Amino acid sequence: MSGSTLTSGEDPANPGVSLGRKLLAHVAENGNSFEFECDGSTTVEAIGLSIQSLTGIPLSDQLFLYGYNSLDLTQPLSAYKLPQDDSEVFLYNKSRLHADSPLPGPEIIDIPINPVLPPPSVTPPLETNSSDPALKALVSYEHKFRYHFQISNSIYGCTKVKFEVCKRLVRETQVQERALETARGTLEVTFRKLLFRYNEFMKCFSRQHKAHAELLANFERDLERLRRVKLPTYLQREGRRSLVDLVKENELRKWAEACAVSHRQFEGKVFQLKSNFGELKRRVENLFEAMIANSAKDLDTSVKEHQRLVNEQRSIMQVLSKDVDTAKKRVDECSRPNLSASLRPHDAVSAVGRIYEEHEKTHLPNMYSFDEAISSFLEKCKANKNRMNHLVHVSMQRVKSAQFSIKDTMNELHAFQEVMGHQDRDFENLKLVSGIGHAYRACLAEVVRRRSNFKLYMGLAGQLAERLATERETEIRRREGFLRTWGRYVPHDMMAQMGLFDTPSQCNVNISPFDGDLLKIDLPDVERLAPLSLVGSGLGTLSNITKTDELSEIDDSDSVTIEGTSRIEVENAKLKAELASAIVIICGLNAEVGFFETSENGEQFEKTLKEMKEKTDEALALKDGYANHLESMLNSKQEQCNSYEKRIKELENKLSERYVQGQRDTGFKALEQMDESSSATSAFMEKITAPGRQPSKNILEGGDENMIDLISGSNTNNNPSAESTRNSMDASMNQTGDAEKEERLEMRDDTAAAGEAGIDQHQVLEEAVMELKRDIEEKMNLLEEAEEKIRVFSEDVKSLRVELEHSRNLLDESQMNCAHLENCLHEAREEARINKCAAERRAAEYEALRSSALKIHSLFERLRGCITAPGVPGLADSLRSLSLSLASSSKKDEGDEFHQCIKVLSDKVGFISRQSADLLEQCSRMETTHSHLVRELEEKRELIRNLYAKLQLEKQASKEKISFGRLEVHELAAFVRNSNGKYVAVNRNHLNYYLSDESVALFTEQHSTQPTYIIGQIVHIERCVVQCDMSGSRSGSGSRFGLNPYNLPVGSEYFVVTVALLPDTIRSSAS
Secondary structure, three states, rough: OOOOOOOOOOOOOOOOEEOOOOEEEEOOOOOOOOEOOOOOOOOHHHHHHHHHHHHHHHHHHEEEOOOOEOOOOOHHHHHHHHOOOEEEEEEEHHHHHHOOOOOOOOOOOOOOOOOOOOOOOOOOOOOOOOHHHHHHHHHHHHHHHHHHHHHHHHHHHHHHHHHHHHHHHHHHHHHHHHHHHHHHHHHHHHHHHHHHHHHHHHHHHHHHHHHHHHHHHHHHHHHHHHHHEEEOOOOOOOOOOOOHHHHOOHHHHHHHHHHHHHHOOOOOOHHHHHHHHHHHHOOOHHHHOOOOHHHHHHHHHHHHHHHHHHHHHHHHHHHHHHHHHHHHHHHHHHOOOOOOOOOHHHHHHHHHHHHHHHHHHHHHHHHHHHHHHHHHHHHHHHHHHHHHHHHHHHHHHHHHHHHHHHHHHHHHHHHHHHHHHHHHHOOHHHHHHHHHHHHHHHHHHHHHHHHHHHHHHHHHHHHHHHHHHHHHHHHHHHHHHHHHHHHHOOHHHHHHHHOOOOOOOOOOOOOOOOOOOOOOOOOHHHHOOOHHHOOOOOOHHHHHHOOOOOOOOOOOOOOOOOOOOOOOHHHHHHHHHHHHHHHHHHHHHHHHHOOOOOOOOHHHHHHHHHHHHHHHHHHHHHHHHHHHHHHHHHHHHHHHHHHHHHHHHHHHHHHHHHHHHHOHHHHHHHHHHHHHHHHHHHHHHHHHHOOOOOOOOOOOOOOHHHHHHHHHHHHHHHOOOOOHHHHHHHHHHHHHHHHHHHHHHHHHHHHHHHHHHOOOOHHHHHHHHHHHHHHHHHHHHHHHHHHHHHHHHHHHHHHHHHHHHHHHHHHHHHHHHHHHHHHHHHHHHHHHHHHHHHHHHHHHHHHHHHHHHHHHHHHHHHHHHHOOOOOHHHHHHHHHOOOHHHHHHHHOOOOOOHHHHHHHHHHHHHHHHHHHHHHHHHHHHHHHHHHHHHHHHHHHHHHHHHHHHHHHHHHHHHHHOOOOOOOOOOEEEEEEEOOOEEEEEOOOOOOOOOOOHHHHHHHHHEEEEEEOEEEEEEEEEEEEEEEEOOOEEEEEOOOOOOOEEEEEEEEOOOEEEEEEEEEEEEEEEEE
């Protein structure tokens, strides 16, 4: 079917999107399809109205789905990029989605029945008057062939109709399968959203539940830790002796109990939610499995196979038509008067007979068998269509129920998320208890860090002052050199006017004192005042700490020098500052994320912390060992220098003896040259070790070798000369390079000049030896210190590089975590904004509904006032007046529907009031008649009741007798009231049978006085034995009574009998 034809074109909202001309709509409940010619401006409501006129489904009950989206009736098709030639829309009937909606009925299909044709007539045609039996047989065959063709044609027509019905049913079944697939996809999208929100909620709840459970479990432990840590004397106040005094313990305990109760309650609610969600998940999964139907593919294959049968029938029809023509042709040829000799009727009859046999044995049975196959296929398609209708109906009801459950679960998750927020706020006070220990330890560590940082800070200030002083001296020398160079060309007054005689001012670095109130504590005091047991094992470890601005790092430790402080002490202060800062950061991390002592992270933290402590102790031990090693090296060098000094003194004595022996000239020259050589060597070494120049290891080693060669040469040569000594010194100094050779030549010239001055030989020798000894000691010390520093610095550089790489990796990981947290925060803000917009929209809708509800409420109040009017005429008059008032007071398009309803209601009430008057009159007449009939009926009923009672008594008297022996259940028994007021059974064996109090009460209710005897049917017998209790009173064993009401002796056996009432068995005495 097709709807109204409209022009098509591009989407007005999206000019670049090309729309189609046709919209294909499918009805899910029966699989019917409709094709509408429309464009993008056509509204969904117009399509719905067209479908309503075609199917009868009201517009209010229509639900359109395109893909996984529902179509709004007020929107145009272009809002959903419709119509498109390859797209289809599914229509679902909302009234069929209710749980109480009836099941669809079976498919009603009008299957055509093959008509029964009359057999062919054997009377030959009038124009055939021949007496030839062969010709008559040909005519008969022609009539039979026509009959066969007519039968086959009717069968073929019915088969075609059946096959078309089969294709329609298969097509509708496929449509319904696609409709189920669309509904299944919509439900799957909705459930996937719920599953995502549920998983996120459970993750958040697991983290929160674990953290809160740990807080509650460790609450008493944390309080006990705070109680064990006593504050030092200088921090104690009145009412503040330990860390536990910093909190209000009693209030915190009450708060912890309330938090524990809410924690358990919320855990139970979440467990119930988890159970409900698991049930919902199973329902949805079972529904998904039930909605899968794959019969359409098999039916499609069957349609193709049965199409072959229809084609076979068509081929048979063509063969039969051709055979009819052949038979007619043979009859015409044999009926001619001038029959040719070659054409004989008997041959024609023989040929046509073979064709007839083929019809009877092949073609007609095939036609019937093909028709039966198509009929069977039709029944199969019909049964499959009925199953599909039932599956669609039940599945859509289950889909709607599942969607309602999903919506309720989503609302419940939203409420639970709000409860989680309240839980976090409630547990904030408990986090205070676990954070006090961290805060206290962090404060003590911060004190140590600031004290160490103060020393480093002062060292940097002193270093800065030294650098500025050095720069000032350099600038002064440069200015003096400038004045010496150009002062002779330019007058001094002119240079003074140009300002060239000024000098740089002295720079004084002054730092105001700070941190004077810090506690006098060190790292061991931190462990003593705030031990690690106070804070437990945290999640943060030293390996997770990155370099931050809080750590006062010194990039180059060599540049930090403090007057009066060794470099080892400076490095120790630096390490203390870093360790204290790390402790502060660890405490901050632990206080932020909480503690899990029992978890693997806590064990890992303790292990890592222990390793770091061992490494720190090892580093400090290495520092101490290094200091001891330096002291031992200094001692060994001091001993070596003492040996050198001793050998030099021996050399002095030998030289003095030679001087006395008369070798004055040669000795004087040698001594002078030696003195000048030592002074030149000292000047050379001063140039090498000048500030800003690193001493050369080769030069120092060369100096040491010169000393050894000089001493050995003095000891081995019995008559040394000044020339041999100078040559040995020159030979050793030649190892330093060409630049040093020039300096040695200058030294020789100076030595020769000094020899001509005539200074005292002994004094010069003594001063030269002492100067040389001091130079050797200084250079050896510098050499050893330089070697050791280079080795230590290389190791420090390697370790710092490893630490830097590790810190960079941790920093990258922290940045990634920060980015992830920012994304989560952004998503949370977006979700909050969306929820806020939705809440505002709902508030606006609520206000509109509230105003509309108030108007409706006022109208219904007036209607209620009309309804409560007394009498039907009063109700009709009040409704009529209300209708007139609404017609006069209502505005345009406001309350028209309500006014129409009131008007119709008033008319109907008026009509009913008029009818009621007539009915009242008729009712009065009927009541009179009814009362008369009732009286007659009561009389007849009383007569029947009396007759029936007499009959029952007669039957009972004839069938039942009262038992006077041992009583059994279902027998009749007679009980007589004794002197104690108890009813005893009339029994010839004198057994103690007593009537139960319940039976007595039942019989007493039927009579005003207590009966003298009672006859009833036994329904229960209870055996009892009287026993003596401790108090001496008699009681029945196995009885329902606490005392012995029948005053029987101890050990007596009695029976309590319960009977049922019999008609007219109650007799009472006249007394």
